[in-house]
Amino acid sequence: MLTFRMDETNFADGDRDGARIVTGAGLKVDFDEFATDASTLGLWHLHDGGCQGEGTGLEDESGGGHDLTNHGAESVEDGYRFVRDQGDYLDASFPGQPARSALTMEVWLRDWGFVTGAADNAWIAAYGSGADDCLRLYGRRHTNPVYSRVVAYLRTGSENKGWAEWGGTDVDNLLAAPDPIHIAAVLDYPNTLRLYVNGVQRAEDTTSLGTLPAGDLVLKIGCHPDETDHLSAVLDEVRLSASARYGSTFTPHRLLESGTFTSPTFDAVRHAADWADLVRTQGLPPGCETDWEVRAADETDMNGTPQAVWQPYSGDPADLPHARYFQWRATLEADASRLASPTVEAVEAIASEAGYNLYHATGPGPESLDYAEPWAEVGPSVTDVETDVLDTQSVHWFAIRPVDPNGRESPAAQGEVRLETGVQGEHVPDRPAGALAAAAVPLALGAARLRWQYRVGHNGVLPQTFRIFGDGGTGTINYETPLDEVPWCEGQVWYAWASDPLAPGGEHQLAVRAVTAGGVWDEQPAVARVTPDATPPGQVDALEAEIAP
Structure with missing residues (x-):
């Protein structure tokens, strides 16, 4: 319960002769x-x-x-x-x-x-x-x-x-x-x-x-x-x-003139998940009456003020605005007969501030998210949030954690979502996971065998095939023209592919990329290095021929 005197900047309109603000006491008009x-x-x-x-x-x-x-x-x-x-x-x-x-x-x-x-x-x-x-x-x-x-x-x-x-x-x-x-x-x-x-x-x-x-x-x-x-x-x-200021009867203004006061702004108390009524009792001198205003928003400015306009409160809890941050204030109409600073007593406002904390980061993986600093805070009824313009050619990560009525945040994220943007800021479809543990060994006649593992990523995107690329011994892998393809098989972990003879004389790079049916590649290829065995077979020292009986 709260007792306060109307203060803040006092009049929203009207004359304010005689008004002043006293710390801890509010408006004084004696x-x-x-x-x-x-x-x-x-x-x-x-x-x-x-x-x-x-x-x-x-x-x-x-x-x-x-x-x-x-x-x-x-x-x-x-x-x-x-x-x-x-x-x-x-x-x-x-x-x-x-x-x-x-x-x-x-x-x-x-x-x-x-x-x-x-x-x-x-x-x-x-x-x-x-x-x-x-x-x-x-x-x-x-x-x-x-x-x-x-x-x-x-x-x-x-x-x-x-x-x-x-x-x-x-x-x-x-x-x-x-x-x-x-x-x-x-x-x-x-x-x-x-x-x-x-x-x-x-x-x-x-x-x-x-x-x-x-x-x-x-x-x-x-x-x-x-x-x-x-x-x-x-x-x-x-x-x-330095003048004879008064020459006839006059009215010394020891009372505030008529006008409208506004109270300080108060944050509501969290309670359950729905707004509750404003419960208030008030003691007012004759000639005064109060009205109540509320505002609520899912976002606040740098001073913690909800980004919403004040609206009259009808007295019906169903009419209260639904959003994460809720504030209320009293307005007071006073006429000139009032003798002292009006006092509103025993005012209590109970409302919900439960909702969700949202997080955002850019980086290669969900570990880029910083759960110490929410990107946005929304109320329980919010189902979508619009961001500012996102960086292009970036991988964005979003996560959400519930907040209970006491302001406690869940220690575990309820979801971590990946969103990639292209050159023009367009959405790049989700990519499949990349191949793992790629390794290559030389075969006879200058060929090579490439082996790799594959597991479906956390986003569940399935590849249709693996495309194999090489550098031809130049040191730069040509991803424009694949050397071959190997189909993906559900449940299969190890895959292998054998090349044609490679150009002799140096090291080759071989790469494997997972590709979806829609042509979306993985983010990072798996690359293996191999030096072909170009040694010719040994010399035959003796050769005989005979006719079979």
Whole structure:
């Protein structure tokens, strides 16, 4: 059984604001992912280091080079966790900054963990040259909810130049809830200083406004500029902009938009020789539903991917494709009301991968086959396989071994087949076996006797006759014109043939070839060498004649 979150590349179509991949967890969509634009001074995703392609999350994604330095905050799956008692915070330097009359400082925040019965605040972020010259965001969750609050204000030259505070039980309820909160402080001099929470303007100040002075500035996240009043919460997605980014109610996208997800691809488990049903149970939030896709092929690419297209699974095992390699995946349709990354639980797919391994080699005999490396792997229902173009004028060998449902291969080949190609790649019919143990001895008057053995080869091709060839003493056997023929006889092992007198004066080669009724020769002739005996008979010393009585 398998539990997974929909991930891979996430959307097959649709908007994917806020999506990211987390190693071992899949798609995470708890917070919106800010984007950089022309007014962005700094952007930090604060994602866990397991997020693919996003480093530690402390890098400045705006390209300004203002990377954050971590002073104790813990990298978690959905951001960085700050613990007040441990003094955690992050900071980044902004040297040589001009005065700013328009600024936006915004964050995503959840898991507020500090509750106080006193007037103790927890600082979310501050940007400036120190406690007396900075734009700041802070909050407090009080044991008496009436005193809970979130505040944005600007302080310059030891004076407050803008104060926007939202407080009361609604704030307390928001900080106590598990859902992430979007908080933004917007300086829009000389008009207002505004505080937005979850896209709604909750407070503003239109009097006694100022600008943020120029200088070497620092962004502190999770603490007061003098590194006190630390935060206890998880922060994700911090963005600083040189503009009054929000002027009216807006919708911060902390949820994925509607679209289609695809799950990772999973190989099926082998089981018996037939495909079995996909057995699955799933837990989905409202607004989501899943479909299932399968694919199967007898061949895979270099990455092990079956060479087949995905097709919807109807739910009927009889509709599953039949091939050696089987994979499945889930697709998920989601609407915009979904609150978290959808989870599909307890999914099991059982299918067969039994079949056959095929082997191929070129060479004189079946020993050329290498059984360590299959040439092709096919499913149990495959009865023919087409090769690429074969080498011409070659002898090809093919063999097959069954593979059981557990992936074990038979140790013995179930067949070894020979296929020969001609000059144009045409099929050369199977050849008979060649003659064995050819030997020749001289006879009187310069003749010779040739003897050989013959056994029918493993392919069962029978010869009709044996043709005898010679070289005439030239050293080159003439296979165009046979000297004679000897018929093949079933069950006979030894054969012999006597030549006419051979040309005297040197060694002769005699060859024997097995030939079928269709005129197909064996692959290799049997050759014997012999030197004819050309010595004349001895001289008669006395000759007498008489008349018989």
